[in-house]
Each structure stands twice: as structure tokens, then as C-alpha cells.
Amino acid sequence: MMNTIIRVKNLSKRFGDLQAVDQLSFSVSAGEVYGFLGQNGAGKSTTIRMLLTLIEPDEGEIEIFGLNLRQHRKEILKRTGAVIERPDLYKYLSAFDNLRIFARLSGMKASRKQLMDQLEMVGLAERANSRVKTYSQGMKQRLGLACALVHDPGLIILDEPTNGLDPQGIAEMREMIIRLSRDGGKTLLVSSHLLSEMEMMASSLLIIDNGRKVAEGKLDELLNPKTALVELAVTDTRAARQLLGQTDWIHNIHEKSIRLLRFEMEKSRIPELTRLLVSGGLDIQSIRPVHSLEEYFLAQTGK
Amino acid sequence: MMFITLLRIELFKIFKRPRTYIAFGAIAMIVLLVQLALKVNGKDFIQLYTDSQSDTFEIPYESMNNGYFVCVAVLHMILIHVPLLVALIAGDMISGEAGLGTLRLVVGKPIGRTELILSKFMASTIYVVMLLVWMAIFALFGSILLFGSGDLVVFREENMHLMNQQDVLWRFFAAFVFAALALTTIAAMALMFSAFSENSLGPIVATVCVVIVFTIVQQLKVPLFEQTINPWSFTTHMLGWKGFFYVEKTAEGVTIDGSVENPASLVKSAGVLLGYILLFLTVTVQYFKRKDILS
Amino acid sequence: MRKLLVFAAILLPALLPAQDVKELLQKVKDKYDQVKDYTAEGKLKTNVLFIKAPVATVKIWYKKPDKIKIKNEKGVSFIPKGSVNINMNNVLGLSNYEAIVSGTEKVGGTDCKVIKIFPLSDEDNISRATLYVDEQQLLVKRSVISTRENGTYELVMQYKQYAAYGLPDKVELTFNTRDYKLPKGISIDYDNGADKDKKERTGPKKGKVEIVYTKYTINKGVPDSIFN
Numbered sequence: 001m002m003n004t005i006i007r008v009k010n011l012s013k014r015f016g017d018l019q020a021v022d023q024l025s026f027s028v029s030a031g032e033v034y035g036f037l038g039q040n041g042a043g044k045s046t047t048i049r050m051l052l053t054l055i056e057p058d059e060g061e062i063e064i065f066g067l068n069l070r071q072h073r074k075e076i077l078k079r080t081g082a083v084i085e086r087p088d089l090y091k092y093l094s095a096f097d098n099l100r101i102f103a104r105l106s107g108m109k110a111s112r113k114q115l116m117d118q119l120e121m122v123g124l125a126e127r128a129n130s131r132v133k134t135y136s137q138g139m140k141q142r143l144g145l146a147c148a149l150v151h152d153p154g155l156i157i158l159d160e161p162t163n164g165l166d167p168q169g170i171a172e173m174r175e176m177i178i179r180l181s182r183d184g185g186k187t188l189l190v191s192s193h194l195l196s197e198m199e200m201m202a203s204s205l206l207i208i209d210n211g212r213k214v215a216e217g218k219l220d221e222l223l224n225p226k227t228a229l230v231e232l233a234v235t236d237t238r239a240a241r242q243l244l245g246q247t248d249w250i251h252n253i254h255e256k257s258i259r260l261l262r263f264e265m266e267k268s269r270i271p272e273l274t275r276l277l278v279s280g281g282l283d284i285q286s287i288r289p290v291h292s293l294e295e296y297f298l299a300q301t302g303k
Numbered sequence: 304m305m306f307i308t309l310l311r312i313e314l315f316k317i318f319k320r321p322r323t324y325i326a327f328g329a330i331a332m333i334v335l336l337v338q339l340a341l342k343v344n345g346k347d348f349i350q351l352y353t354d355s356q357s358d359t360f361e362i363p364y365e366s367m368n369n370g371y372f373v374c375v376a377v378l379h380m381i382l383i384h385v386p387l388l389v390a391l392i393a394g395d396m397i398s399g400e401a402g403l404g405t406l407r408l409v410v411g412k413p414i415g416r417t418e419l420i421l422s423k424f425m426a427s428t429i430y431v432v433m434l435l436v437w438m439a440i441f442a443l444f445g446s447i448l449l450f451g452s453g454d455l456v457v458f459r460e461e462n463m464h465l466m467n468q469q470d471v472l473w474r475f476f477a478a479f480v481f482a483a484l485a486l487t488t489i490a491a492m493a494l495m496f497s498a499f500s501e502n503s504l505g506p507i508v509a510t511v512c513v514v515i516v517f518t519i520v521q522q523l524k525v526p527l528f529e530q531t532i533n534p535w536s537f538t539t540h541m542l543g544w545k546g547f548f549y550v551e552k553t554a555e556g557v558t559i560d561g562s563v564e565n566p567a568s569l570v571k572s573a574g575v576l577l578g579y580i581l582l583f584l585t586v587t588v589q590y591f592k593r594k595d596i597l598s
Numbered sequence: 599m600r601k602l603l604v605f606a607a608i609l610l611p612a613l614l615p616a617q618d619v620k621e622l623l624q625k626v627k628d629k630y631d632q633v634k635d636y637t638a639e640g641k642l643k644t645n646v647l648f649i650k651a652p653v654a655t656v657k658i659w660y661k662k663p664d665k666i667k668i669k670n671e672k673g674v675s676f677i678p679k680g681s682v683n684i685n686m687n688n689v690l691g692l693s694n695y696e697a698i699v700s701g702t703e704k705v706g707g708t709d710c711k712v713i714k715i716f717p718l719s720d721e722d723n724i725s726r727a728t729l730y731v732d733e734q735q736l737l738v739k740r741s742v743i744s745t746r747e748n749g750t751y752e753l754v755m756q757y758k759q760y761a762a763y764g765l766p767d768k769v770e771l772t773f774n775t776r777d778y779k780l781p782k783g784i785s786i787d788y789d790n791g792a793d794k795d796k797k798e799r800t801g802p803k804k805g806k807v808e809i810v811y812t813k814y815t816i817n818k819g820v821p822d823s824i825f826n
Binding site: 015049053054055075077078080084085086089097107148 | 305308309311312315316319320321403404405407408409410411412413414415593595596597
């Protein structure tokens with residue numbers, strides 16, 4: 001049983017003056033939904049394109065399914081499916097024809113039934129013979145997914161799959177991703193800048209910024225680290241700040257707003273924090289550990 | 304094996320596109336218009352060429368205006384413009400997919416980039432051949448049907464060539480084959496531009512511009528270009544199809560059936576065109592193999 | 599001026615008296631007059647600098663006094679307009695002319711009288727003609743005819759089978775041609791390097807056609823409609 005599906009080591013790519021990806025290393029385990037987070041321009045797309053051999057890395061190594069990507073390109077790509085950004089697909093062809101083309105390109109001679117089943121799965125069977133140019137963005141996205149999945153790949157790479165979708169479309173896409181992982185046993189690498197989405201489906205997470213890795217790990221660990229960000233609302237922030245500053249277990253204190261302080265500390269010491277504040281005569285309005293990935297992400301990337 | 308699959312996919316895409324049929328429609332229409340014009344005003348058209356000789360010779364307007372003559376006239380008018388129709392398809396082969404966002408999906412599939420380019424080139428070539436077959440059906444067989452066949456008169460700038468009726472048909476086939484080679488050169492060039500670009504209009508315009516520039520340079524007929532650019536300009540050699548209608552004569556001035564004037568120059572032209580095709584294709588493959596797909 | 603010339607010519611010594619010349623010409627004419635009409639087939643060879651043409655099969659129709667038509671029925675041929683002059687009646691049929699003999703010359707191996715003919719009427723298209731007449735057979739073997747409009751035509755005729763009718767088996771017609779050059783741009787030629795060495799394109803040019811007759815049908819009637 002092979003555990004690591006993707007192993008990336010010291011991957012770098014430069015476009016002119018821009019260091020798009022900088023010494024990036026990460027690994028994706030079998031069967032997980034691996035979230036790939038970063039702002040627009042952080043280097044997610046460049047990395048994904050390097051995984052798919054669309055872009056040649058300047059440096060670094062990529063292994064997928066335990067094979068070197070450069071040496072076993074076709075073998076790896078046969079077992080990989082991808083949707084990159086918003087594909088318009090062949091607008092002048094029907095969904096069925098599009099799907100058939102991508103099946104053939106993956107080396108698969110699919111029967112009509114197989115193709116129709118695939119379209120059924122993404123809910124496009126009824127419009128199988130309409131030209132794609134008559135499709136909505138959500139339908140195109142689903143067709144793109146069908147094209148990526150038609151040859152039943154073990155690894156699925158989705159670059160910003162929810163981009164341009166309406167809320168319902170986003171929910172559908174999310175369900176599909178979870179189902180593929182949970183029921184289909186697929187490994188998924190999903191990039192997004194929509195962090196709330198990641199929170200809802202990813203099991204592991206890689207956060208990059210300016211081409212560099214900021215954090216990587218299991219979602220739980222990232223969300224529940226030993227040191228947590230804590231937000232404290234008090235009436236007298238100046239006194240509170242002074243008091244907290246005297247301890248050696250509270251770090252990085254800053255005022256978020258006039259009644260709100262934010263700092264880092266071990267979560268287990270929150271009761272101790274309460275006692276300290278009370279004994280210092282301060283009126284506590286609330287103490288809240290910051291959970292949301294978005295907040296975590298913003299804190300990590302400092303944006 | 305994969306190459307055949309790719310080729311079939313490319314052909315499927317070409318022949319499912321409405322724009323492909325614009326070319327076929329345009330050709331049919333131009334041919335029909337020329338045929339109509341020559342049916343009604345054939346004599347006036349011929350007079351354009353024979354005016355200076357009408358005092359010296361009886362010009363047999365009627366027998367000259369036969370299907371073969373009409374077909375040559377059509378080819379003269381049409382083949383100059385067909386590069387546009389070829390560019391319309393070949394120039395869109397790669398850049399069009401970049402624009403649609405399918406290029407990144409295709410290149411991410413388990414297929415070789417060289418294979419991909421070669422299949423696109425091959426598909427463009429087949430498209431060119433089909434255009435010419437279509438043209439042959441309308442311009443040649445259509446004209447024979449409408450005008451009948453007969454001896455062929457071909458006008459050149461300084462002389463005219465008469466060919467026996469039974470010595471003509473093979474010349475058309477040879478000319479069509481040569482035209483296929485010439486248009487394949489255009490396809491290879493358009494494909495090269497297409498690899499460089501990410502929008503589909505650019506390569507089409509670039510191809511047409513190159514053809515126009517070289518054609519103008521050629522038509523200027525000034526020594527500066529005649530000795531430098533023209534011998535190597537592909538537009539010069541693309542006209543080689545006309546060479547099959549230049550017949551050789553004996554010292555007594557009688558034409559020799561089955562002969563072609565200076566066939567060596569046709570071989571050279573074909574060689575130059577093949578050289579260009581290879582050059583364009585090599586550049587395309589080498590460039591595309593290393594290209595980062597950012598579209 | 600022309601009359602003076604004629605007069606001077608007549609005065610030249612050692613020539614046949616004018617009356618004898620006309621008698622000879624009348625005899626020749628009588629011979630040619632046997633033919634009221636004919637239909638013939640022949641092979642036409644064109645030798646003109648700017649025309650490359652195959653040998654063509656042509657049909658020739660003639661009807662007295664001066665109707666003649668040459669046509670390539672099955673194909674395309676450029677027939678020189680001067681080919682009407684292959685009909686000797688054009689000269690022999692003149693009514694008002696002066697003629698002189700200016701010696702003998704060999705044409706195709708036979709001695710011929712060289713007879714110069716000067717039409718006296720201004721209405722004739724022919725301004726001057728020289729006939730080379732075989733006295734024995736009463737045949738014109740060669741003629742040089744200057745026309746007022748289309749320059750000079752030279753004819754060389756060979757007689758065999760139909761000599762009795764004064765009909766040649768082979769005619770070579772040499773005529774003046776005009777320059778042929780298309781305006782630039784009307785045709786974009788393929789340059790196959792074949793035209794580079796042709797520098798002799800200036801000055802008056804001659805074209806030549808040759809008709810070899812293969813079959814005559816004589817005096818069987820030819821409808822006038824043919825010549826329209």
C-alpha cells in the first residue's frame with residue numbers, strides 16, 4: 001500500500017523577475033482531499049501546472065505514484081485527471097463529443113454508455129448533445145470535471161474548481177469532491193483562494209504565499225494548534241495589555257480595535273488567563289480562540 | 304497508434320467547426336461566380352489577353368472558352384486567396400485551443416507534445432487536400448460539365464501556350480498536387496505562428512500578412528528583390544502549379560505532348576517548399592516542446 | 599511615283615514584253631479557275647515566337663472568287679488573318695494591273711519566272727505582289743504579297759497530287775506579327791527561368807504557319823453559310 005501519492009521537493013520556477021514558486025516541498029497522501037491554499041498569484045497554479053507537465057520547473061523534483069514525473073510522464077498522466085481554472089472546452093462541440101475526446105486523449109476507448117454514465121454523474125445527461133457554448137458556467141465546470149474523471153484516475157487535481165460558480169454550484173462541487181474522496185477512494189489536490197471552502201472539505205492543507213510554503217499539515221492540527229490565537233474583549237485594553245505583557249506565556253499582543261486585543265497563547269491556559277484578568281480587576285466581555293481557517297490564514301500570511 | 308487517435312480527434316474538431324465550412328462555401332461560391340462570368344462574358348475576358356493579336360489572328364473565342372480554360376482562370380483567381388482559408392484553420396490549431404482553455408487540458412493528457420503538433424500539422428494538411436479536392440470537383444469537373452472540354456490556351460506575360468485536349472487533364476492533377484504542397488507550406492507557417500500565440504486572430508493575420516508582403520515584393524519585379532529575396536521566397540515557388548501549364552516546344556515551334564517547360568525549376572520549387580515545411584515544423588515542434596503552457 | 603517606277607521597270611531591257619507576261623498569268627489563272635470550290639483537310643503547324651501550339655487538324659473551305667476559311671473544328675488554333683492570301687485568285691483575279699518579269703529564280707528545285715505585279719486601282723488591298731511562276735506546269739510556286747493594311751505575306755507552295763488543279767499539297771505562309779506582351783499585373787507568372795535568355799524580342803517579327811493538305815474535295819459545292 002503506497003501512502004504518498006505526490007511528493008514534491010524543492011520545486012522552483014521563475015518567470016522573468018517573478019519568483020513564482022520558491023523551494024516548495026510538500027506531500028499528498030493517498031485518499032485525502034489536499035487543500036492548496038493561497039491568494040491569487042501565490043503560485044498555486046504554477047505549481048499545479050508543473051505537476052501536470054504544462055510548465056517545466058527550474059529546479060526540484062516531483063514524484064507522483066512513486067514515479068519520477070519527468071521519466072514516467074505518460075504513465076503518471078494516464079492515472080491523473082485535472083481541471084485547471086475555468087475551461088471553456090470545445091464550445092462548438094457537444095458535451096458528449098467533448099467527453100469522448102478527453103477519454104480518447106487519456107488512452108481510453110469509452111463506450112457510449114460509459115460516457116453517458118459519466119455525464120449522468122455530473123447531471124448533464126439530458127443536455128449531452130447540446131453544444132457547450134449554450135452551457136452555463138456551472139455546467140461547463142461540471143463537464144470539465146466529467147472530462148477529468150472519465151478515465152477513472154486515481155489522482156484528481158482541481159485548480160480553483162469553484163471559481164465563477166453560484167452558491168448552489170459551489171455546494172454541488174464541494175459535495176462531489178467529498179464524495180470522490182470518501183466513496184471513490186480518490187486522492188484530490190484542490191486549490192482555492194476561497195478558504196471557507198477548504199475548511200469544509202480538505203483533510204490536509206498547504207498554504208503558500210509568494211511561492212513559498214507558509215504552513216502544511218492536517219486540517220485539525222492547523223485549526224487546533226497548541227498555541228492559539230485568542231481574541232479578548234475588555235473595556236480597558238490599555239490596562240489589559242499591560243497586565244498580559246507581564247506574563248511569559250502570552251505573545252504577540254496587538255490591539256485589533258479599541259476594545260479588542262489579539263495575542264497568541266497555549267489554549268490549555270485559557271482558564272489561567274481568566275483568573276489573571278479577574279484578579280487584575282478587569283471587566284471581561286469575551287474571550288474567544290480564533291478557529292476559522294480564514295483568520296488563521298490571514299494571520300499566517302500577514303494580510 | 305496514439306498518433307492516429309490524435310489525428311482523428313483533430314480532424315473531428317476541424318470538421319465539426321462551422322468556420323471550416325465557410326472555406327468550402329467560399330470556394331464553391333467564387334468558382335460559380337467565375338463560371339457564370341465566363342459563361343456570359345467569356346469573349347470579353349479572353350479579349351483582355353488577346354487584344355494585341357486580334358488584327359493578326361482569328362481568335363477562336365468560342366472554342367477557347369472551354370472547361371479547361373475556365374478551370375485555369377478559376378485557379379489563377381482563387382489560389383492566391385486560398386492561403387487565407389488555410390490560415391483560418393491552421394492558424395487557430397494551437398492558439399485557438401489556448402484561447403478556449405483546452406490546450407492546458409490536452410497537454411496535461413498522456414500524449415507527447417511532438418505527437419500533438421504533428422497530428423495538428425497532418426490534420427491541417429488533410430484539410431488543405433480536401434479543400435483542393437473540393438476545388439477540383441467544382442472548378443475542374445464543374446467547368447467541364449458546364450463548358451465542355453477542349454484544347455487549352457494559357458496566357459503568360461510574353462507568350463501563350465496551346466495544349467492538346469488529351470494532354471491537359473494530367474496537368475491539372477499535377478497542378479493540384481503542387482498546390483497542395485504550396486498550401487501545406489502556408490499551413491505549416493500558420494501552425495508555427497499559432498504555437499507562438501495565445502489568441503487565434505494573431506496567427507491568422509500574421510500568416511496572411513507574410514503572404515501579402517512576399518507577394519508584393521515578388522510583383523515589384525525590381526532587381527534588388529529579384530536577386531535576393533525572390534529566389535527563396537516561398538510565394539515565388541508557390542506559383543509552381545502554373546508551371547505544369549507551360550509546355551515545351553520543338554525548334555520548329557510545335558509543342559510536345561506531355562512535356563513541361565524546364566521541369567527542373569518545378570523540382571527546385573517543390574524542394575524549396577518542402578524545405579520550408581520542414582523548417583516551420585521543426586521550429587514549431589522545438590518551440591512547443593519547451594513551451595510553458597500558461598494559457 | 600509608282601507609275602514612274604512601273605514605267606522604269608517596263609523600260610528595262612531583256613525582259614518579256616508586258617503582253618506576254620499577262621498572257622502567262624492568264625494561263626495560270628485559267629488553270630486555277632478550274633476549281634470553283636473545294637473542301638480540304640490539312641495539318642496546321644504554327645511557328646510564331648510567342649505561340650506554342652501543337653500541330654492542329656484543320657479544315658479549309660474555298661469558293662470562287664475569293665472566299666476562304668480555315669478552321670480547327672475540334673480544337674483551338676490561332677489562324678493568321680493573312681491566310682486568305684493562300685488563294686491565288688487574290689492576285690490572279692486582279693483586273694487592272696501592270697506586270698513585269700524580273701528574271702528567273704529557283705524555287706524548290708524548279709526554275710520560276712519572277713513576275714512583279716502592280717495593281718493600278720487604289721481600291722485593291724494588295725499594293726504589290728511578286729509571283730514565282732513555274733512556266734512548265736503553270737503553277738505559282740512562291741508569292742510575296744504586300745497588303746495595304748496587314749503588311750507582307752510570303753507564300754511557298756509545293757504541288758504534287760493536285761498540281762493539275764493548281765492546288766498545293768503544302769503551303770508555308772510567312773507573315774508579320776505584332777508584339778505580344780500582357781500588361782503587368784494581369785497575370786502573375788511562375789518564373790521557371792525559361793524566359794531569361796530571350797533577348798531577341800525587338801524589331802519586326804515574322805510568324806510562320808505551314809499547312810499540309812491531306813485531302814481535297816474539289817468542285818462538289820460549298821454553301822456560302824460556311825464563310826459567315
